[in-house]
Amino acid sequence: MDNSEISIPTVTEIELSTRPQTRDASTDLPARENSPSTRPSLAQLSHRSPSNPGSTPQDGASACDGTAQHVTGLKLLALASSITLAVFLVMLDTSIIATAIPRITDEFHSLNDVGWYISIYQLASAALQPLTGKIYQKLSTKISFLAFFAVFEIGSLICGLATSSTMLIVGRAIAGIGSAALLNGALIIIACAVPLEKRPALTGLMMGVSQLGVVVGPLLGGAFTTYTTWRWCFYINLPIGAFVAVALFVVEIPDQFQKQNPWSVLRRLPRELDLVGFALMAPAAVQLLLALQFGGDKFAWGSPTIIGLFCGAGGTFAAWFLWDWYRGDDALIPLSIIKVRAVWAGAVTQFFLLTTVYTASFFLPLYFQAAHGATAMMSGVYVLASILPQLFMAVVAGALVERTGYVIPFAMLAGTIGAVSNGLYSTFSPTTPTAQWVVYQVLNGIGRGFGMQMPVLAVQAALNPADIPIGMSVVVFTQSLGIAIVLAASDTIFQTSLVSELENKAPLADAAAILRAGATHFRDIVSYRDLPGVLVAYSVAIDRVFYLTAGLAGLAVFTSLFLGWVDVRKKQGPATDVEQSHAGSPADKH
Structure with missing residues (x-):
């Protein structure tokens, strides 16, 4: 043998060669390590080299x-x-x-x-x-x-x-x-x-x-x-x-x-794609969304159709869960990924933060049209007050994360600002001045900019490279279902509150006709005497929706605590064994 071909193995290579590994027969790749005793910290997972699953690049890649x-x-x-x-x-x-x-x-x-x-x-x-x-x-x-x-x-x-x-x-x-x-x-x-x-x-x-x-x-x-x-x-x-x-x-x-x-x-x-799991998960999602779409609109919430859809969604989901458990790491969404703390916490936190964004996007224009008489186009212009601060703070928050290395403080700050700003939204009335609702939206945009990317970043840092696509699909799927659920709940709160408030604030007005006319046309059928009461009823009904979003943003403060204290900054020099051993806290593990 030529001496040029002889290489002396490093300590890391010797350790890796003697470490037992299981392999997936379908992909011939090392299987994921799910045991808490053997699973590396999230910081190590986020810096693994795809070419060598057991290695940890020393430059913080x-x-x-x-x-x-x-x-x-x-x-x-x-x-x-x-x-x-x-x-x-x-x-x-x-x-x-x-x-x-x-x-x-x-x-x-x-x-x-x-x-x-x-x-x-x-x-x-x-x-x-x-x-x-x-x-x-x-x-x-x-x-x-x-x-x-x-x-x-x-x-x-x-x-x-x-x-x-x-x-x-x-x-x-x-x-x-x-x-x-x-x-x-x-x-x-x-x-x-x-x-x-x-x-x-x-x-x-x-x-x-x-x-x-x-x-x-x-x-x-x-x-x-x-x-x-x-x-x-x-x-x-x-x-x-x-x-x-x-x-x-x-x-x-x-x-x-x-x-x-x-x-x-x-x-x-x-x-490879677990089409059986998909055939079980997809109907569960569709039945749930149909129940939320039709409930309270085409069918009463207590109707056999809506109850049947909810029961069908629950039963199909239970069947998917059992199949998913049986398939293990080859499943559509492996439970070993869902159980990673940063993954489920990131998905839930993103659900709480993003649903407040979408709810405001629907109900703030409704407020401007109903309470202030704005056109549909101008109501859209008015909600732009939160967009520019959101974009600016997204860049600022990114720069701050690059300096501090941690996402949890910014996710908590986003939830806190979101809870406060949505709480302020709930004080809107027909006489709220322009300066006030602009300031409230600017504050809300600042909170959005601080937090919307933090759960995503935490999930990416917590997973092996091969698992990041699954983790992202969990986040986006949870976000989509969450938005559908919260918008349905918000609409129910709004409709129920509007009917009761119309009875209290404008008892002589035709509540059914007002509901049919919608936010942009009810002024055409409401008398001058009843109009102030109708405007207050609309405002109060919308205010109660923001009670819900303020609470969801507050929950995001709590769930963000589980995102993991992972330093995402690029390391400036070789990491010692002691530094690597302290790369992740116990909260980063399962």
Whole structure:
């Protein structure tokens, strides 16, 4: 043997060679270590090298640093801009159709289909989300993202070309399927493109800008419907989508770890993607969302239909849980990942924080329209007061995390500010001055900017590179279900409160007629004598919704304590064994 081929093994290599490992027969990769006694700290997990699962890079590299290839400069700008625009379009699609629906129903004579125009998009997206984590785990991140984005664009094109209500609903369903993997895909791409310590500002900026789509959706929808055609509510996705596709094609996105050959995955598709688990999870999510969508609207909450949907969702979920436990680490969403403290805490914290954002996005415009007589377009303009502070603080919070290294203080601060600002929202009345509601929204935007990226960052830091796609799908799926649940609860609180308050504040007014007229037209049927009482009733009903969101933001303060004290800063020198042994606190473990 040539002496040049002889190498002396290091102590780390000797330790790794003698350490027993189990292997997954389907992927021939080392299985995850789930035992608390053998599982490394979260800081070590976040810095594992994909090429050597047992190693810990000494330079503090992130989960994607196995090849030390990161996207920088103009390529990073193009990548960040493209994925932000993609998620922006997804958010835009959730709200842009709202102001276009009256014109659509006039053209297709489809008033009975209004509920499906909105709900089918969310149903299709939520049903597919758990599967997207497996897809990103097994296949190329770049190809998977582009494939789902192409489906989203095809759905938008079908909607724009729709010649019937049925064709529009089909297009919305296809667009929803494509949107299912775009938010978590964007988060995964950021995790691959930049090291852990540089993600907070980029993630916060991406989420902040994309959420602007929820706010400006009604404005754009109203403008398109008024000055061109409602079809541009969907056509707008095509030119922006072309830019996104070109930018992603030219930028190389380094995967977090070596992916499998797509053809080998297709040959073992049911096992690799756990299609049985998906066939159980998807109906559970759809039944739950249908119950929330129809409950209190088309059917009474106590009706057999709604009770049946809730029972069906619970029974199907129980069956999925048993199957998931049986499948172990090969399951659609392995319980070993859900049990990681930072994962479930991150998902729940994100649920609490993001539901307050979406609730405000729906009920603040309603307040401005009802209590202040603003038009639908101007009510959207008024809620922009929280957007610029949100974007600014997202960057500031990212810079602060890079200096301090920890996400928990900022997540707690976000929950605290969110609870205070939503509590202040609950004091709104028909006479609230402009300066007051602007200041309250600025405060709320500051809280959003501090916190929206922190749970995501904590989950990414807590998982092995191969598990980050699953972790992101858990966060996004929990967030989507949470938004549906809280919006349904908020609507119930609002409707119930409005009826009771109308009886108290305007007893001579026709409450049923006021409810049918809606926030923008009830002034046409209410007498001058009854109008002040009706305005107060609307304000009080909306105020009670913000009692709920203030409480949810307060719960986020508590759940953020479990995100893990992981220092995400890049280490400046080699870490000693003692430093590594103190890299994570007991709270970081299972």
